[in-house]
Amino acid sequence: MRHPERLGDEEREKFAAVLALCPELKALHAYVRGFAEILQSRSGQHLKDWVTATRAADLPRQHTFAAGLEKDWDAVVQGLTTSWNSGRVEGRVNHIKMIKRQMFGRAMLPLLRKRVLLTAAQGGPRHPLCP
Template identity: 40%
Template sequence: MLLTRPDNLKAEQHELLAKLTAACPEMIQLAAVIRDFAPLLAPHADNPDALSHWIVQVRGANLPHLHAFARGLERDRDAVNTALTLPYSNGPTAGVNTKTKRIARQMHGRAGFTLLRHHILLG
């Protein structure tokens, strides 16, 4: 529920989320950090600076798993900045790759490339 857009949650989900979040200080911090990160996912020229601020905020929080996530973002900072600023997506390509792999798994290696190609073209 923390990762869902707030306007997509039903009233009872909002209430449950409020109760769960209030249950411990770590949940309050986690909810705040996630809320602050979400706007970065919409491409904008100011996002690299906002990401730097977000990483500083995460380092100050007592959330070790998010520390690891922030380190991963910093390791490949150029790619992350590009993803946060440009409107391009590799989603369609990833979807085709996923579909191809699913079909290949369903076939369990039977009948070789010709049948796989046929299934992909018909699917």
């Protein structure tokens, strides 16, 4: 799951050996790395070329993934192109759901509301990767 540049020497050798044994896996690896590059560089404009290339390959699972992307093409391209995201909002929603689960069957809405507001006033949950 790590970037190939972050693999150790021994891991890199094992990975190369596995790819050498299976041409389908080697081809899949190339497409997955290509998609990862599109994600990392936020270059959604290259997605159409990537989908066209995957359709030409004989990798049925990859075709399914590409078809899923095409179902909501505009949203996918927009998500891969712009720097805007809903990460903080989603984090808050997940935190509220966690509090709700912790309190299930123990208290009513006023206490849940108070806990949510108190954590929001304290800055709320922080993800270790978020500034």
